[in-house]
Amino acid sequence: MKVVSFLPAATKMIYDMGLQEYLYGVTFECPKEAADQPKIVRCILEGKNYTSIEIDRIFSASKAQGKSLYWVDDELLASIAPDIVFTQDICEVCNIDTVCTETAVMKLSKQPALVPLSPNNLQDVYECAITIAKALGKEEVALHYLANLQQKTDAILDTLRANRAPLKRVMLMEWIEPVYNCGHWIPFQIAAAGGVDMLSNPAGDSIVTPWDKILKYNPEVLVIAPCGFDINRSREEMDLLTSKNGWENLEAVKRNQVYLADFDMFTQPSIGTLVEGIEALACMFYPDLFVPNEQISRKFINLSSAVFLHQPV
Known part of the structure; x- marks a missing residue:
């Protein structure tokens, strides 16, 4: 065959x-x-x-x-x-x-x-x-493969429940300019990691989201994972966001909770990579509860670390 x-x-x-x-x-x-x-x-x-x-x-x-x-x-x-x-x-x-x-x-x-x-x-x-x-x-x-993945997501939920972790107010961006919210399966990934994205479109297409709406929503955690972009590619365009009026006033920016992440954990619907995305999100939302393994740690980075690591000498 x-x-x-x-x-x-x-x-x-x-x-x-x-x-x-x-x-x-x-x-x-x-x-x-x-x-x-x-x-x-x-x-x-x-x-x-x-x-x-x-x-x-x-x-x-x-x-x-x-x-x-x-x-x-x-x-x-x-x-x-x-x-x-x-x-x-x-x-x-x-x-x-x-x-x-x-x-x-x-x-x-x-x-x-x-x-x-x-x-x-x-x-x-x-x-x-x-x-x-x-x-x-x-x-x-497939059944054996999925059973192993389900164990990983179940472990995250068990940890969240055991620690009575409160839901995090999140936004995940699928595109930088114009800004697109997240859709389809990504809001479900966010929920599985202990967050909620009220700007998202669960099971539907991502759409352009006005900046004023984002400012009013004021996410606690902001994840930037443009479709087709890895961390380095996204970093090249971050000035398009950081130069916007009100950027510094976002709760996520104040809390140092802005992250860049590789797109394949979210916009490439392979269930293995999406589960990696859930694991990565849990580490972003609750860094005191979850520590990424070596592979996942290479797939996302805190924006402040990204800026620091690439400052001119």
Whole structure:
């Protein structure tokens, strides 16, 4: 059986479950485990270093013109002749959508099974792992994988309850300029870590959020994790936020509770990375209760530390 993944999150889960022997092709942005796999899906933004403002403008123009940011290497796809193609239909900015995938697949002489993975909430992402493994005839592998992840989130909740930890008033930003709130499964991640984001859109799309609204909400903890950006990439654009009127008055800034975090823990819906996101959030919300392991500690940083570490000598 030959599988092609048009979705980085699906690729990540395939590797996490040890099913990579079935994988024959991925996208340009799939995780490092798949670095040697043929890249079938490409993007017009690939290899570019546009600012968040420029990326937003490019996407808005592309959407207005009815064009996609992604394209498929038809010859490479045909040479693989996959039996299954995993794709998504949630965000046409982050990944190629099902319509573009269907167009590419229709050109193939042998039609593969098209398996869309379109989670809206955290439970849906858990079920995506089962969908992937079931398509490969390995459902029991997914159940074992998910049971181990569930133990991690259960341990966090047990610690919060044992310490009667109060809910933290949180905001997680999915984009810097313009500012987007968080949506889909991320509000559920925040809740699992002991927080609440009243500006979020649970199980729905993230949307532009006015700065005045953020100032009024006044989060205790602010997490900045723009889609597609790691810590270093986000740090390059922090002046867009810190220069805004009222930044210094935010409770999160006063409390030194502003964090930069790698995007894959939130906007890449692989359940393993999302659980890492929950663990990271718990460490941000309650640093006295939770200490990150070595891997997670590399995926987020307090803004004050980020600024200090990169001051000119």
